[in-house]
Amino acid sequence: MSERATGAQTIREALTRQNEEDEDEEGNLSEDDEPKACGVCGDLAKGYHFNALTCEGCKGFFRRAIKRSTQFRCVFLNKCNVNKSNRRSCQACRFHKCQAIGMRKEMVMSEREVLERRIRIKEKKMRDAPMQFSSQQEETVQELLCGHRGTFDSAFYRFSGFRPMDRNIFPVSENSKSTSEPSCACSPPSSSSSLCGGREETQEGEEAIKGGVFTALPHVTDLTTYMIQGIISFSKSLQGFRSLTIRDQIALLRGATFEVMQIRFNMVFNAEKGIWECGHIKYCIDDAVRAGFQPLLLEPLFKFHHTLRKLGLQEEEYVLMQAMSLFSPDRPDVQRHSVIDKLHENLAVTLKTWIDCKRTGPEKHLLYPKVMACLTELRTMTEEYSKQILHLQDIQPDDISPLMIEVVSKNPCNDL
Structure with missing residues (x-):
């Protein structure tokens, strides 16, 4: 130099000169299984993740949410409807729905x-x-x-x-x-x-x-x-x-x-x-x-x-x-x-x-x-x-x- x-x-x-990790904590659905909906947003579920049937997007969201240091807040009193098209609009309601369907934070592995x-x-x-x-x-x-x-x-x-x-x-x-x-x-x-x-x-x-x-x-x-x-x-x-x-x-x-x-x-x-x-x-x-x-x-x-x-x-x-x-x-x-x-x-x-x-x-x-x-x-x-x-x-x-x-x-x- x-x-x-x-x-x-x-x-x-x-x-x-997004990040959707593929850690594969739990097994995916087999090819013979019929398509099932994500319990959070309704998108196609790929398997059981953190104790609940979810899509890959909600799996990654829940993992990142658990690892973040600050809490989410909803400006609409936690009454947002979460679906595939608007799941990114309110992180707080999406996270609450993850918990409501049984996703468990203790199942998220550390790095x-x-x-x-x-x-x-x-x-x-x-x-x-x-x-x-x-x-x-x-x-x-x-x-x-x-x-x-x-x-x-x-x-x-x-x-x-x-x-x-x-x-x-x-x-x-x-x-x-x-x-x-x-x-x-x-x-x-x-x-x-x-x-x-x-x-x-x-x-x-x-x-x-x-x-x-x-x-x-x-x-x-x-x-x-x-x-x-x-x-x-x-x-x-x-x-x-x-x-x-x-x-x-x-x-x-x-x-x-x-x-x-x-x-x-x-x-x-x-x-x-x-x-x-x-x-x-x-x-x-x-x-x-x-x-x-x-x-x-x-x-x-x-x-x-x-x-x-x-x-x-x-x-x-x-x-x-x-x-x-x-x-x-x-x-x-x-x-x-x-x-x-x-x-x-x-x-x-x-x-x-x-x-x-x-x-x-x-x-x-x-x-x-x-x-x-x-x-x-x-x-x-x-x-x-x-x-x-x-x-x-x-x-x-x-x-x-x-x-x-x-x-x-x-x-x-x-x-x-």
């Missing part, structure tokens, strides 16, 4: 439960898969390696023109700890603390952090924008990604960018020292604190990097992880679920077959489920990351790039 990453371009521009179920289903399908690494799988791995190596500079030689890292302000939490201890539960040992600058925190520095001034944020923004641009380029290098519509490409990138970024950062993570060695620049967890990120994200993220790094993954396994994260069919606003799900399943089979055929030693038998567990754990941190980026934008709007905001923003669902 020859100039400082400004993030002025959007994902659509970088690519040359983590959905991910775990998907993993179990895929693992079941792969148990009887032949243990031979095919030429097609080899081509898949080579395509991923080529795309990765062309878009990820592990020595960060191309990361130039960035705003310098300002380490003059330190985490407030250090005041109550001795200098021989880590600065927080997820910080690296004090032996590597010199990489983050001196340890003498001034009163002015403490007051600046309390006042919402985060000195490392401009540099972290430049680094993040640089990484996002690389991830977009990596995605565009993949034939399966290019075959999708622009809308699906954007939806996948919005959902996966944070996860792919962390997988790439893990490749330069030194677990012994607890630091990220990005060429001539080295980062520790305190730098993220100086940039304004909070323990609710940093503590599990730091633990994730230790866990994943200790698996000793090969480059091929890292790039397959990135691709599996990218091609996740359950991202918001994805339209071609079945196509993306097939891509994801093929990548999962390729990873498992690679481990079974290329790895030696008893540890290989647990490696695949451990990798899948890491992907699941990473997914749970994405929402918190988005919240913290949006919060930082409120505090220091000039230091958050438009590209970062587009990645973490969420379009409102058309049905809510």
Whole structure:
């Protein structure tokens, strides 16, 4: 990157630029069953969902309604008639009718439960898969390696023109700890603390952090924008990604960018020292604190990097992880679920077959489920990351790039 990453371009521009999830919690009606009406709107019912016979639209509506934090309100005293043509007009009455026909909120699975179920289903399908690494799988791995190596500079030689890292302000939490201890539960040992600058925190520095001034944020923004641009380029290098519509490409990138970024950062993570060695620049967890990120994200993220790094993954396994994260069919606003799900399943089979055929030693038998567990754990941190980026934008709007905001923003669902 020859100039400082400004993030002025959007994902659509970088690519040359409703959400009806298919989690399948319950079984659908068989082909021999006669058509039946949705108990909420009268549309064609596809099966029993959350304990009631409903169409796919009302199934998705009820799921999203349960997960939202605010309540619906009806301006017509909850007396609206809900049918197929006007079901989107009053969300409150539609939701009340869902409850009235017996739909149960406790049957709505959390995102983590959905991910775990998907993993179990895929693992079941792969148990009887032949243990031979095919030429097609080899081509898949080579395509991923080529795309990765062309878009990820592990020595960060191309990361130039960035705003310098300002380490003059330190985490407030250090005041109550001795200098021989880590600065927080997820910080690296004090032996590597010199990489983050001196340890003498001034009163002015403490007051600046309390006042919402985060000195490392401009540099972290430049680094993040640089990484996002690389991830977009990596995605565009993949034939399966290019075959999708622009809308699906954007939806996948919005959902996966944070996860792919962390997988790439893990490749330069030194677990012994607890630091990220990005060429001539080295980062520790305190730098993220100086940039304004909070323990609710940093503590599990730091633990994730230790866990994943200790698996000793090969480059091929890292790039397959990135691709599996990218091609996740359950991202918001994805339209071609079945196509993306097939891509994801093929990548999962390729990873498992690679481990079974290329790895030696008893540890290989647990490696695949451990990798899948890491992907699941990473997914749970994405929402918190988005919240913290949006919060930082409120505090220091000039230091958050438009590209970062587009990645973490969420379009409102058309049905809510």
